[in-house]
Amino acid sequence: MRSHSHFRIQMKSLKKTVYEIIEEAAPGNRVSEIFDVFLITLIALNVVALIVGTVEETYQIAPRAFDLFEVISVVIFTVEYLLRVWSCTENPKYAHPVKGRLQFVASPLALIDLLAVLPVYGVFFFNLHGLDLRFLRVVRLLARMVRLGRYFSSLRTLGRVLYTSRSELVAVVSVLFLLLVMTSSMMFFAEHQAQPEEFASIPKAMWWSIITLTTVGYGDVFPVTAAGRLLAGIIAIVGIGLFALPAGILGSAFMEELGKAGNGRTVCPHCGEVIEEE
Amino acid sequence: MRSHSHFRIQMKSLKKTVYEIIEEAAPGNRVSEIFDVFLITLIALNVVALIVGTVEETYQIAPRAFDLFEVISVVIFTVEYLLRVWSCTENPKYAHPVKGRLQFVASPLALIDLLAVLPVYGVFFFNLHGLDLRFLRVVRLLARMVRLGRYFSSLRTLGRVLYTSRSELVAVVSVLFLLLVMTSSMMFFAEHQAQPEEFASIPKAMWWSIITLTTVGYGDVFPVTAAGRLLAGIIAIVGIGLFALPAGILGSAFMEELGKAGNGRTVCPHCGEVIEEE
Amino acid sequence: MRSHSHFRIQMKSLKKTVYEIIEEAAPGNRVSEIFDVFLITLIALNVVALIVGTVEETYQIAPRAFDLFEVISVVIFTVEYLLRVWSCTENPKYAHPVKGRLQFVASPLALIDLLAVLPVYGVFFFNLHGLDLRFLRVVRLLARMVRLGRYFSSLRTLGRVLYTSRSELVAVVSVLFLLLVMTSSMMFFAEHQAQPEEFASIPKAMWWSIITLTTVGYGDVFPVTAAGRLLAGIIAIVGIGLFALPAGILGSAFMEELGKAGNGRTVCPHCGEVIEEE
């Protein structure tokens, strides 16, 4: 009985230590810092291996090494995921042993961690030959990239920028969507007869609209009739100005967000009064 | 005689109720709000159906359903239009039973509503096989999109932006037009002999100018002579800076307009009073 | 003797009237205003005729009409030019009957007026079959467009914008030129062996550089080797940011210039003191 209680106390203290190591490094905790660097390096190498592994010539140099590295990575990611679920009750937010853990598992970050390993087990245990394995590989790769991105402070900055300028972006994107539908409809009616393949329907004409209005202009679809060219010319001049709006909004919001990282207020050095808060 | 007068009073009260329901929902009027949501949904579905209906494979799944939905929509739109014309006299602006109604019918919004249904009747009653039916379909589709756009507050914002920056835009567009004509003329003379098909005339060379200066660059027309390439290089570097001006003007006007919606106020640093609410 | 002196006085008064009519309309001078409108319309029609006349199908409708209109225009432009030279002595700047007139003839605006008519006489009198007549047609057309542009106030605005931001533009353009030469050299060495035709020399590789860095991207020339693509990717990301600089400089200078047209200073409405001169 006593040894059991003793074991519980030891477990508790172990859980706390594990929690502190796994969560982002608190300043001064060397073990946690080393663990973080190790995990970031592992994820980064893993992403590089998954990308380089798609080049047939590179993969053929050492296919076993690529596969082995994948297995080792998945084992480590799984252990880390299980330890995270086990120790999450240390976080006051997820304190309840059952409900708290379920809430943690359902949190976006934990779901991404799960998506980074689960597809591999899906292939392993159930031999899902029927399903599209490529899709599982995308999920796995993207989930690991998102995991990697979590350590980029600039991605957090971008997230804040998107959040603060969300109302502007929604306003602009809804205008752009309407513009897209309108220009596609007009070009469909103008070019459908001359190019029944490329402008087969309005949704197909949208491909032309997007590639033109973003100024990419691959050249796989373009108007050939005089009416279509006149229309396309007007659409290009008018629409490109509107399609450049999101870039402008993002740009100025980004600059402002980065400016905030500075001191953010101007003080007159002569009388010491604040002149303007930026 | 009495019942007739009674009927007139009932009609008057009915007209008022109809007017209040059809016009944009006053806060608190539940019936009007429900009617608005119903109409927006109907128009949106209608636009989607018209777009998706151009995809042959999708249309062939249930051609009768598409046609039936179109007929029902047109009937509802027609009834709504007639009710609108009948009840518009409730608006002090269109109070006169005859002159007021004619003024209402001639207002831009009512004309668009009419254009959203009239083409269908044109096809129906007069069997206009000689006319270009495609043109009527574009008119119908665009008119319904504009109807839909009326409920987008961001489109109203864009409208205000275009209005406040109209003098800048006119100034820039007139410069761009002159630039377009000049660069097309120069390229016509430089490339006409080498590519008599693509640079057959100055108006044809304008297609090259627009696609180059907007940086779309499909690649269907490009200079091949040394002189043409030198000229095109200079035009590209100089002209693209000028063709990016409308985007910049729109962008900063848009940001300013959206900023106005915020709390922003400026305080005089001398006396501390509010100078302007932005 | 007396009649001769009388004639001189009459001529003087006539010269003054001609000068006032031909020069830009002073407010209130109806004849001068009508003359200006007439001349602008004539030049505009002339430019349109020259452009539309390059479309073979349009020209063939009435070749005689096009030619006749050209002859009439040239006669009017010539008379106007001669009257301008004769009456320019009314302007204190060109007061001297010989030296003043020579100075006037050598002024840029008068030279452009001369270029707008002279090429026609060159063809007429000297039958210059040996010379490249196309070149004379470009000169004539461009000179008339510049004449037309003189009446666009927005072109004057653009001129001021280019003038005020000339130092920034020169700085940026010199950087861009160096960048252009460097990227072309690198791409020449990377792609010369794989594509000896498209990347035959560094000047030829510059065509690729300009079309890529301005993001036009026709697709007539692009790297095919792995090294070339890696290099092109880096060049695209780095260089496009730099090639967008002139557009940004022009844009903000343009906005500032247009803003100046407003009142240009902010006054606190409470204490009446100027807070900032824009």
Add this chain to the structure above:
Amino acid sequence: MRSHSHFRIQMKSLKKTVYEIIEEAAPGNRVSEIFDVFLITLIALNVVALIVGTVEETYQIAPRAFDLFEVISVVIFTVEYLLRVWSCTENPKYAHPVKGRLQFVASPLALIDLLAVLPVYGVFFFNLHGLDLRFLRVVRLLARMVRLGRYFSSLRTLGRVLYTSRSELVAVVSVLFLLLVMTSSMMFFAEHQAQPEEFASIPKAMWWSIITLTTVGYGDVFPVTAAGRLLAGIIAIVGIGLFALPAGILGSAFMEELGKAGNGRTVCPHCGEVIEEE
């Protein structure tokens, strides 16, 4: 013995004179100014000759002249380099006869000067037929361009701009890199089966990503499947806004840097004293 000491003194004075002439012209030193102009002209001509020499037709006009000019240039550059190394001890930074000179030789500017001549000797003396001579030619040409760039004040401005906005640029570029990898992965999985050649691997799909997100859009690679086009459309609209960020950051930093060169000063509205010279 005396003559030896006398010689040392003469050498010292000669070294000082040489140092003053070779280093950037101090105001008033006419000889140094002339030397600078001569050297800039020589380097500029040399760069032009190297570029024009890649055009076969131009080179064949006078191959001996091109080669001779190259030999003369290399001799002058070598002499200048040796004089620079010899006289650098006049600079307090490199005062020590051995250690100072080694430090000077290892400085970036001196290394570039060395790279501008060394490749030629490599070819000359060692007859390096095995090595890739083209690479040496690039190094030589680029090194001479960088030498030329050293005299462009606008390049120094750009350097300062890149330095002051380095943290923003690093933040943005890391986001762009992640975006590039993610979009390439998604497009690889979407298009690999339909276009096994163009989307052979994720690194190959990156070529598509860069060319699309920078809006160059050559049209050599583009999605053909419906899924790929939908994905590409979303990527284009979202990604182009992000890829335009570096241009915006560079642009505003450049404008600010150039503004600093102006007179601009800010005065505190409370006490009227100058707060900062912009």
